Amino acid sequence: MEGIVRDVIIALIKIAIVLGGVALGVAYSTYLERKVAGWIQVRFGPMRVGPHGLLQPIADGLKLFIKEDIMPRQADKLIFYLSPVICLVPAFAVLAVIPWGPDFYITDLNIGLLYIFAVASLGIFGIVMAGWASNSKYPMLGGLRSAAQMVSYEVSLGLSVIGALIFAESLSMVGIVEKQMTTGVWFVFLQPVGFVIYFICGLAETNRLPFDLPEAEQELVAGFHTEYSAMKFAFFFLAEYTNMIVVSSIATTVFLGGWGSPFAFLGIEFPRSLGIVKSVLDFGMPIFWFLLKVFLLMFFMIWVRWTFPRYRYDQLMNIGWKVLLPFAILNIIFSGLEFTLYEELDWYLFYPLAWLIMGVMVVFGFRLIKNFDQFSYSKMREEGIE
Amino acid sequence: MEDYIKVKREVGNRKDEMWYAFLQDLKAGLCLTLGYLFKKKITMQYPYEKSTAEWSIPLRWRGLHALSADENGRLKCIMCLQCMKICPDHCIKIRFSGAGKERVLEEFTVDLSRCSACGLCFEACPVNSITKAIVPTEKYELSVYSREGLVYKKEDLLKNWYDSVKSRIALEKAENMKKEEVKKEEKSVES
Numbered sequence: 001m002e003g004i005v006r007d008v009i010i011a012l013i014k015i016a017i018v019l020g021g022v023a024l025g026v027a028y029s030t031y032l033e034r035k036v037a038g039w040i041q042v043r044f045g046p047m048r049v050g051p052h053g054l055l056q057p058i059a060d061g062l063k064l065f066i067k068e069d070i071m072p073r074q075a076d077k078l079i080f081y082l083s084p085v086i087c088l089v090p091a092f093a094v095l096a097v098i099p100w101g102p103d104f105y106i107t108d109l110n111i112g113l114l115y116i117f118a119v120a121s122l123g124i125f126g127i128v129m130a131g132w133a134s135n136s137k138y139p140m141l142g143g144l145r146s147a148a149q150m151v152s153y154e155v156s157l158g159l160s161v162i163g164a165l166i167f168a169e170s171l172s173m174v175g176i177v178e179k180q181m182t183t184g185v186w187f188v189f190l191q192p193v194g195f196v197i198y199f200i201c202g203l204a205e206t207n208r209l210p211f212d213l214p215e216a217e218q219e220l221v222a223g224f225h226t227e228y229s230a231m232k233f234a235f236f237f238l239a240e241y242t243n244m245i246v247v248s249s250i251a252t253t254v255f256l257g258g259w260g261s262p263f264a265f266l267g268i269e270f271p272r273s274l275g276i277v278k279s280v281l282d283f284g285m286p287i288f289w290f291l292l293k294v295f296l297l298m299f300f301m302i303w304v305r306w307t308f309p310r311y312r313y314d315q316l317m318n319i320g321w322k323v324l325l326p327f328a329i330l331n332i333i334f335s336g337l338e339f340t341l342y343e344e345l346d347w348y349l350f351y352p353l354a355w356l357i358m359g360v361m362v363v364f365g366f367r368l369i370k371n372f373d374q375f376s377y378s379k380m381r382e383e384g385i386e
Numbered sequence: 387m388e389d390y391i392k393v394k395r396e397v398g399n400r401k402d403e404m405w406y407a408f409l410q411d412l413k414a415g416l417c418l419t420l421g422y423l424f425k426k427k428i429t430m431q432y433p434y435e436k437s438t439a440e441w442s443i444p445l446r447w448r449g450l451h452a453l454s455a456d457e458n459g460r461l462k463c464i465m466c467l468q469c470m471k472i473c474p475d476h477c478i479k480i481r482f483s484g485a486g487k488e489r490v491l492e493e494f495t496v497d498l499s500r501c502s503a504c505g506l507c508f509e510a511c512p513v514n515s516i517t518k519a520i521v522p523t524e525k526y527e528l529s530v531y532s533r534e535g536l537v538y539k540k541e542d543l544l545k546n547w548y549d550s551v552k553s554r555i556a557l558e559k560a561e562n563m564k565k566e567e568v569k570k571e572e573k574s575v576e577s
Contacts, residue, residue, distance in 0.1 A: 036423070039422070039423045039424075042426075042428050042429075043428075304416070
């Protein structure tokens with residue numbers, strides 16, 4: 001009985017730390033977003049609240065708490081209240097299996113990655129329901145777009161990690177990281193195509209900019225959350241940025257070696273003479289490396305957002321179905337071949353060969369896709385549909 | 387803009403499909419924005435810094451009115467009432483006593499609550515001794531807490547003149563001109 005109580009207390013403390021940390025991370029990722037946006041546009045970004053605007057996220061949060069909560073008269077009340085929660089809960093639920101460090105994760109499910117993909121895709125319901133419940137045209141359009149986009153990109157997202165799973169031989173998040181630690185190679189070097197596809201699909205799944213059609217400011221005001229204000233809007237905002245952190249964390253875990261240090265191959269260990277400092281460092285350094293990788297990926301997402309223009313709707317669908325899906329399937333076939341080579345060959349033979357085959361695959365895949373398009377265009381011309 | 391043209395030219399020249407297949411077009415765009423990320427920022431933090439090394443208010447800025455004075459502190463205004471007559475909003479009020487050359491300016495009021503900043507008063511002024519008698523200064527923060535604050539009396543207008551950069555420039559110019567005159571006189575005496 002005592003054991004159970006102790007376990008529950010430890011779990012609760014872990015959950016509190018993770019949720020608090022992520023909420024703080026979300027607040028400061030909005031700060032990062034605004035700063036990077038400013039810097040890219042040769043501005044300063046937020047500068048007024050606190051030194052270099054460091055208290056800006058807190059001021060924003062307070063503002064959202066205090067603001068008036070407006071609801072359209074024609075809205076479907078229950079669903080209107082429910083959808084921000086439905087959007088937020090899956091985003092937080094996914095955090096349960098993310099391994100922040102070797103001794104710091106809430107739980108280690110043996111189907112961790114499957115759980116993530118299953119739960120994370122529930123968040124779309126929130127967006128679609130928000131679009132429906134607002135009873136207004138822009139949210140409706142945003143919700144519909146979001147539904148179509150998520151369905152298209154979920155497929156490629158799921159398929160893109162299978163290549164890495166073949167090498168990991170496990171679905172457990174901790175298992176995937178430990179496999180990368182023992183073999184000493186991050187899966188991004190074995191699966192670069194998978195990583196690129198995963199990242200592009202991740203951008204689409206989190207509604208980030210080249211793919212932010214559900215909330216396209218210029219066409220749909222704010223898309224699915226046009227009618228939302230105050231705390232309900234903050235929930236959507238929180239969900240979006242939590243999703244960004246989750247997508248970056250999964251990419252870090254599956255492709256970038258999780259908590260592994262990039263200098264692990266040097267084999268440096270903290271000397272035993274340090275005593276308690278050594279144990280603190282042993283606990284803290286992996287978490288630091290994990291958070292650093294997540295931060296860099298977040299920065300890359302923001303950088304991409306302020307670089308590329310938004311895709312048109314048909315282009316979005318074309319990329320999802322005609323480019324990413326074929327490449328994801330090709331990548332799975334290639335991964336099987338690569339795995340057999342990996343088992344058979346020495347590393348100095350394996351890597352040049354694997355990367356050569358990978359290059360050929362990309363070229364071949366690109367030609368194939370182009371032929372698809374030409375085929376469909378000629379078909380269209382024959383039938384007189386333009 | 388030059389960077390943009392460079393990238394565009396690069397993308398335009400390399401249209402072979404392999405360039406796109408390995409995402410090189412996206413890389414070009416990302417490199418461009420990364421360059422801008424580290425560029426020097428051009429924002430001026432307005433209420434904290436009102437002019438930077440690159441930018442300050444130009445001298446010809448038509449800001450707050452001022453009544454200019456010469457180097458001896460005498461007002462240049464000759465009480466011709468031209469500015470009062472041309473003002474479309476009737477915001478200038480002039481009152482003087484005496485007649486002929488003994489006229490004394492008793493009141494010169496500019497009511498900025500009515501002023502439309504057309505600048506006609508500055509143009510109409512016939513005085514031309516280095517500056518006009520009524521001049522625009524570079525001061526542009528005109529908001530006050532009460533309506534009465536917008537009415538500028540003669541003393542306020544004179545204070546505006548001494549606060550502005552123009553008074554210092556005019557003073558320097560006047561001194562230079564004096565020196566030149568002295569030199570000329572010396573030359574004429576020598577010859």
